[in-house]
Amino acid sequence: MTIQQTSSNIMEKVLERKSTEATEDYLEMIDSLVVEKGFASTSEIAERMGVSKPTVTSIVKKLHRDGYLVYEPYRGMALTESGRSLARSMKDRHETLRKFLILIGLPKDIATSDAERIEHGLHPETVRKIRKLVTYLEETKHQF
Numbered sequence: 001m002t003i004q005q006t007s008s009n010i011m012e013k014v015l016e017r018k019s020t021e022a023t024e025d026y027l028e029m030i031d032s033l034v035v036e037k038g039f040a041s042t043s044e045i046a047e048r049m050g051v052s053k054p055t056v057t058s059i060v061k062k063l064h065r066d067g068y069l070v071y072e073p074y075r076g077m078a079l080t081e082s083g084r085s086l087a088r089s090m091k092d093r094h095e096t097l098r099k100f101l102i103l104i105g106l107p108k109d110i111a112t113s114d115a116e117r118i119e120h121g122l123h124p125e126t127v128r129k130i131r132k133l134v135t136y137l138e139e140t141k142h143q144f
Contacts, residue, residue, distance in 0.1 A: 021120040024090045025049070026059050027068055031079060031087035039076055094119045096131045103137050 029049060033040035042056040049056070057073075064071040068083030079087060094115050101111035122130075136142075 022059065023063065023066070023068070024086065024120060026056075026063060027079065027083050027087035028090050028094075030069065030077065031084060031091070034079065041076070090119065093122075093127050096127060096134055097122075099134045099138070100130050103134060103142075 026045070026049075029045055030040040033044055033048075037044075042053050042060060045060075046053045046056045060069070060071050060077060063069045063083065064077075067080055068086065069077050069079045071077040097115035097119055098108075098111050101114055102108060106114070
């Protein structure tokens with residue numbers, strides 16, 4: 001494999017990872033809005049995520065094609081079971097990491113921000129082990 005091929009493969013993986021992260025973030029936001037307001041609109045998603053409405057519409061159409069939500073233009077959207085499951089899994093992952101960072105002494109605002117940055121990149125087994133540690137630390141009231 002040449003250096004150019006290796007570089008191309010690395011770039012493809014980076015772009016794929018960013019696409020996966022965006023999918024997860026949008027699903028989390030849609031699920032949060034549905035829980036909070038009973039529905040999610042493209043304008044509300046755009047406002048909360050700091051992006052344009054056309055960007056949201058494009059992502060929502062992709063999520064519809066990928067089977068994560070049902071979308072009817074001008075009528076609304078609803079997460080499918082797989083979309084809801086992935087969104088809730090990401091929320092749980094985020095909350096586990098946030099709790100862990102707070103338990104090791106970080107302020108809540110930093111812990112929340114850092115959890116958002118690292119939640120997508122960790123292997124599920126790593127998150128499972130951190131969750132187990134968080135549970136232990138909470139049960140024993142241990143603080144650093």
